[in-house]
Structure formats: C-alpha cells, structure tokens
Amino acid sequence: MDTEAFPVSTNIIQFPQTWLATATQAGHDRATRHPRPEDVHHPMPTPATSPRLFSRAWSGLLLLILTFLIVYPTGMLLLGALTDANPVVDGFANMRLSLDNFATVLANPTVHAALANSLLACAGGTALAVIIGLFFAWIVVRTDTPxxxxxxxxxxLPLFVPPLVAGVAWAILGxxxxxxxxxxxxxMGIGFRFDLYTLSGIIFVFGxxxxxxxxxxxASALRNMDPSLEEAAEISGxxxxxxxxxITFPLILPAIVSGMLLSFIVMLGIYGVPxxxxxxxxxxxLTTYIFQLxxxxxxxxxxAASVAMILMLVTGALVVIQQKVLSGRSYVTVAGKAFRPRTLRLGPWRWFTLALAVIYLFVVVVLPTVALLIAAFRKFLYIRNFDALFDAKQYSWLHFDRLFSNPATVDSIINTMQVGIATALIGGVLAFAVGYTVARTQAPWRRAIDVIATVPVAIPGLVIGVAYLWAWIGLPGGFYGTIWILALAFVARFLPDTVKVLTSSLMQIHRELEEAAWLCGRGTLSTIATITLPLARPGVIAAMTLLFVLSIRELGSSLFLYSSQTMVMAxxxxxxYEGGNFSVTAAFSLVQMVLLAVLIGLTSLATRRATPMDAASGLGRAG
Amino acid sequence: MSAELAIRNLEKSFNTGKPAVDGVSFTIAPGEIVVLLGPSGCGKTTTLRCVAGLEHPTAGEISLDGDLVSAPAKGILTPPRARNIGMVFQSYAVWPHMTVRQNVTYPLRTRGMTRAAMDAAVAEALDLVDLAIYADRPVTQLSGGQMQRVALARSMVYAPRLLLLDEPLSNLDAQLRLRLRDDLRRIIKRTGLTALYVTHDQQEAVVLGDRIGVMQGGKLRQMATPAEIYNRPADQFVAEFTGASSMLPCRLARRDGEFGTVEMADGSTVEAWMPAAPAIGTAMVLAIRPENALLGAAGGSNHFTAKVHALRYQGTQTIYELDALGGRIEALELGTAARHPQGSEVSLTLPPALTWAYAAAV
Structure with a gap:
C-alpha cells in the first residue's frame, strides 16, 4: 500500500520544536529523490543525518520501546517458568534454570484440574454464547421482530459490564x-434452588x-450477505x-467460528467471574489458580509463571487458528445493486421472538442491576420474605457511607484515575506511532514492529501481570509497586486494540491528502500535525478513551502489580467481595458502573464518528 | 414442461410513493422469450420478482399454465419454492461455499430424484452451458462469465415451467456481454423454455427477445416484436427510449387512417404515421430516428431542404445536426467520409412510414 519511504511518525503534541525542525529537514532530505520546485529555488543546507539513518533510528527506537514493554517481560515469564527460585529472595543470580520445573508443573494434578475446568467453562460458555448470539443476530437482522x-x-450492554461486577451481581442473585x-x-413456596457457585454457574454467566x-x-455477516443467494435457494425449491x-449458516460459518474462537480466548483470560x-x-x-499460587x-x-505459560500457549494457539479462519474463507460475491435487507415475516411468531429477546435482556441487564441496587441500598441483605423487599425503611445510603469512609476507597479511585490517564496518554502516543509507521511508511523492520505490537492479543491480562511481576520484582529501583508499572502493563496489554482502532481511522484518510501536503512543501511531522492528526482526531480520541476505560476495568494484570500504595478500584x-461484604461490594460496583457509563457517554458525545464496534470489541477483551 | 405465463392487471405498491408496477397485463406463449425493457425504476424487475414469488403483488393475478400462483384478491400466494420456476439473478447468486456441481445439483435434491437421474440431469445442464470440465471447481475460482453460466445451468437443470432472467449480463464486461447475449438466446431456445428477461439494454432486448415489452413508470407502454417496436413505436416514450432523437413540435392538419399531415413551426407540412387518432388542430410532436432521416435527393413526398448546423464525425458514420422544419433534426449517414460540410445546404427526405407523430403531452 505504501509507495514512499517515510521515516518519521509520531504524535506531534509530545515533541518540542527542535524535533519538528529535525523532522522537517528529514522530510526535505528525502525530497532529493522526489524533487519539488521549492527545493530547486531555495536549496537548504544538507542535514547531518541521512533519511535512511533517521528512519532506522526511528524504527530502532520503536523496537526498543516494544522490547521493553512486551518482549522483555515475556522472556522473563519464560525464565520464571523454568525455575523454582523466588526472584525476591534468591535474586536472578540463583535461577537454576531447568525444564524439570516446567515438567513438574505439567504433571501436577491440580494444574490438570484447573486446565480442564478452564476449558470446560470456556467451551460451555462459548456454546451458550453462540446459541444466544446467533439467535439474536437472526431475529434482529432477518426477521420483522418488533x-x-x-x-x-x-x-x-453486557459487553460494557466488567466481568468482576457481573460475577458479583450473580453471586448476590444466585x-x-x-x-x-x-x-x-x-x-413463593417453590422447592427449587439456584446454585451459581458451580461450573455451570460460570458457564451461564460467560454465555x-x-x-x-x-x-x-x-449480525454483520448476515447483513452483508447478498439476499439473492437465499432467494436462489428458495426458487430452487x-x-x-x-x-x-x-445456504445461510454455511455462508456465515467463518464469522461464527471466528466469533466462537474469540469469545473462547476472552473467557480463558477472565479472572473476575471464576x-x-x-x-x-x-x-x-487457570486464572484463579495462578493468582492463588x-x-x-x-x-x-x-x-505461577509455568501455569501462566500454559494459559498463554493455549490462548496463542487459538489466536493463530482464529487468524487462519478469518483470512482463509471469505466469500466475496458479485454484487449487482445495493442489498435490500431481506426480512422474514414471522406473523404472530414475532411476538414470541420478541418475548425471548426481552427475557434475555431481563436476565442479563435488569436482574443484575436490580440485585446490585438492592444489595447496595438495603441495610441488611438478609431478606426474610418477598414482601420485605418493598419495605422502604430497609433502604439507606449506609453502605455508600461505609465505602467512602474507608480512605483506601478514595485512594483506589484516585490511583485508578492516575493509572488510566497515564495509560491513555502513553498508550495513545505509542499506538499512533506504531500504527502510522506500520500502515503509512516504508520504515525498516516495520513487519517486526507490527508483529510484536500484536503479540499481546495472545497474552491474557493475568499472564501480563505475572510477566511484569517476574520482569521487575527482583530488580532494584522501586519500579515494581509504582503506578507506572500498572500503566505500562496496561499499555502493553491493550496495544493491539489501540493500534487497531487508530489504524482503521488512519486507513480512512486517503494517502493523497498527505501527499498533497508534502507537495505543498510540508515535512513529515508537519504533515502529520496539520493533516493526519486533525483528520484522525475522532479515532485518536476513541482510542485514548478506550484505553482509559479498559484500564479502569482491568483486574487480571493489576492483581500482581499493585502495592498497598497503588491499590486500584478493581x-x-x-x-x-472476598471480605464477604456483599453490600459494600455492590455499592462499589455501582460506583464503578456509573463512572464507566459517564465516561463512555462522554466519549460517544465527543466522537460521533468513532467506531462503537471497535470500542465494544476492545471492551470485551478486558478481564 | 414449458408453460404459458399470464399476467393480468398486476399492481405492486411499496410503502412509499407511487406504485412500482401499475396495471401491467401480458401473456407469454409456451417457448417464447419476452424481454421487459425500460430505464431503471420502471418496474420491470419488480414485475419479474412478483412472477418469481419473491415479491407479493398488491393486486392482479399471475398464472402459470392456468394455475393461479399470485392472486392477492383470492388470497392465493404460492411460495417461490412451489412454483417450479428457474431464475438467473443479476448477481448470479451462485453459492460460494459449493462447487459448480454442488450448485447445479442443489435444486434437484428436494425433487426426490435418484442419484443417477440427478447426475445425468446435471451433466446435461453443464454440457448445455459448456461448463462440464469445470464441474468440480469451487465456483469462487470461476470468471464472471462462467459464474453466470453456472447460474443459468442451475436455473434450467430441473426443467422449470418458466425461466426468469434479471439483467443477467449487466455485471459482465462489454465484449463478453456481446458473446453471451447470442449464446443465451441459443441455449434458451434449445431447451424450449418459456422465458421472461429483464434488461435496460436495447441491443440485448432486440437480440434476445421474441417480443419486447417497454415499461415506464410502472406501466407497460408497448409489447410487440422488436421490428414493430423499432418501426411502429406506440408512443413518444417508446420512440424516444429506443432512439428517436429528434422531437419537433407540430400541429395536426389532416388525417387519413393511420397517416396524417402535420404543420410544422415554419409552415411546411409533413406526412407522418400516427398510432392514435387525435382531433384536427391538436398540438403534436414529430419524432424521427437519425437513421430514418435520409440525406440527398429522393423522390416522393416529405422532401425538404435543410442546412447543416453542426456535424459529429464518428469514424464509420457521421451525425448531422440539421436546421429544418423550424427545428433541429439529427440525421445519420454511414460511411467513413463526411460528405456535407458545416453550413452547406442538403436535401432531406423523411419516409412517411418512419416519421411518427404523437399527441404532445399536456
């Protein structure tokens, strides 16, 4: 897609004027291959660095940052899996690396049980999700259900609910x-009892x-399908x-399989629900067992590192399969005219499909919300009978008072906000640099940059947490235990999602818009500042807010990286919850949900053009 | 097997605007190919989809071989699968997850045939469209023209009572379209199927159709053989749509059966053919195709002098824009040399049978 070597890209805001000057010269310099009238009339002094050198330096810098954020911690995780030493006690000098340690863990029956439970829960959850999701896609896209x-x-909405909050709500309910x-x-005098403290409970909530x-x-596969493919089948008898x-299901099978694998991958990395x-x-x-260790x-x-390795290998294999499915069979059909959505007239059955949809929405949205509200506002969660539910005297702000009278609560909110802002800024700038370099330039090693930036897709949050723990806990300097280690872990974890959102908004900016600016005599950085960034602004804002929201919800990696000074909300x-206080837990859950809702609402106001699909798909990945 | 299709007073309204199909009636004899021709939005595709059963008509009746398949007034609406109709879609709609053979076999699977009978029918259909050697290829590996023939084979393999074709050539490049246009008629004629074909391309309509129905604004303006459409267009729209490019205002002076005399803006009189019978003095429009405006001396009536206002040289032919009869007339002359320079005087003959007059729209 790229035709020109373009050495520099970065977010202009972050760089002082001196950078601008250098970059303009670099931009000018490469114009020697591509003369512009301005260069002929006003020759400028040749800068000391050649464009080749500059673009190498740039790619090298990006690679260095990515190595620091992703490669080094993953490498340390690998080392950790091969040792039984404690990095805090023994230091890195006495690691005694050996495959035996990994083999011992592989032979451990508890690991087997955890792996089996994980796979069962995710398989069951995925199966349930496919049944519900496919049914919904069908009734929304293809029927006249009101x-x-x-x-x-x-x-x-369920995509926006943090898994931990969902787990808390269903614990209160079930x-x-x-x-x-x-x-x-x-x-009501019914003998049946729900028990969600089971594997089926986990499967139910996952699904x-x-x-x-x-x-x-x-739904998007169904929507983009040429309706005459189905009409042809009907005409055929x-x-x-x-x-x-x-016809229909085989045609959207790649989308179904891909969605299945993706939700399986996400469920595998979730800590909050199990x-x-x-x-x-x-x-x-696997996730809860790692934390236990x-x-x-x-x-x-x-x-813990060994088990995390197993989790990462399973996830990685699934990611590879998913990419294969996505790239392999896509059915491009010859399209004559714009597709008119083909709707099936259900007649009276449409009230039945509506009822099923309402039941789902009730179970997944209304019930948990009501449960959290009751638990948070009732003085005592013990409810003698149904009528006692409506006793107004039983309700108060008591638990919120208790929640906020704990200084740790306010601290955790402040910490979370700090980590969120740091993550959004660092992650946004890095993702823009990576996205621009990979999508828009001919910089050397950009394949490698792309691959490394995508690797975290296959690393569940919890595994990133363990990897960062191994990478920093044994080193002096006090980096471990600061909010910065949390922020950098989040940046690494969500880099693929952020790059994806930014790249898709960069792709919408036609190359010629930038080329026109170059021909007007602008250098690369100046073009990015005056043309690319303003045009990509909705995408940049969306990506940064996405990062902010994701880091507020993130639990898996935080578990291993927080200290008493840097406790975060999740x-x-x-x-x-583990202290056994359902009421305060529910109150805090509500606080977190309101915060998230306000943030997401503000963002969608700020970026009308932003891609809610991308944001939603990113949100779901957070565990 | 081939059936007669009869459509009576077909109407189809969508939720908004005027009806897409407005009182269309025609009959197709067994084995006949009828082409519905018209600009986009004229209702031709909607008519076709009503016949297929993919759209539900608002009023009117459609019958196949005397069986009513659509009659909203009587509550009859046979679903597409029970009509035993074949259809070739504009996008071909070949199923990308199947091979050529699987695509063509698909319609036979619900028809209770033996394996051997199915294989034989598929082989015959693939032979007919010249695709036998591609039978086991995935359709996604075929070219546009080949996919189009898969769609054709699939729609004919079960010997339907009627074949519907919805702009089947519009997605192909120009050269391929010319070749397939001739192939298509040959193949359909060989199977003897009754066919209803929809297109906006006049050339396609003329080559393919036994009869052409010209539609506009949901109405069927004329249905006749290609020669009739081109030589005796029923109204001004048909004349204009099929290529009469010169339209001159005039007034009816005298009538004599199908012919009459009109008076032009410059006072000269022209003898012309007129399908309708308006009153003397009615404002009319004189319609002339450039091919029918003859340059040079010729005997008989309708002989005039014209002046070349401009000419458009097109290599093998030249189109002259002439000042004549108080207006502008386009005349086409074949040949690689343009004989009349701009500004020169030429003599112009308008054969009365090919010079048409219609009552002017009020």
Missing part, C-alpha cells in the same frame, strides 16, 4: 443459601455476557428451513 434496533442496542433468586423462590460478541460477528441450514462464582465452591480455573506464603512465583472491589 423493536429490533432497541433489542440490538440494549443487547450490547448464591445457594442467600441468593436473592432463592429468597424469592422460597417465599450470557459474551453472546453479544457472537452477535456482532454474525428449498424451504426456508432448508435454506437456512444449507473468582466470584468459582472460589466459594473451590472450583479452580502467588498469594501463598512463600509465594510460588515459578509455578482490586479493591475484589478485596471487599
């Missing part, structure tokens, strides 16, 4: 003894909350049912 647009919009659902059942993922993938199974629902019944999955005394950092929330 309020389709409304259903689609509300149906996306704990076997005190769960609200069971209280209601008991007061419910990741169905929108499958929906996103399949196939029934609507046969058409669906022989921590809330699996821990009480002692159901270990590091919280033992003495911490088993080596074993960790603080989890500690309330």
């Amino acid at each position: 309020f389709g647009g409304f259903i689609a919009a509300i149906g996306m 704990s076997p003894k005190t769960g609200l659902l069971n209280t209601v059942l008991a007061s 419910m909350y990741y169905a929108p993922y499958i929906y996103m993938f399949t 196939a029934s609507a049912f046969r058409t669906m199974f022989t 921590a809330t629902l699996g821990a009480p019944a002692n159901i270990p999955v 590091t919280s033992w005394s003495p911490p088993r950092y080596g074993t 960790v603080h929330l989890l500690s309330y």
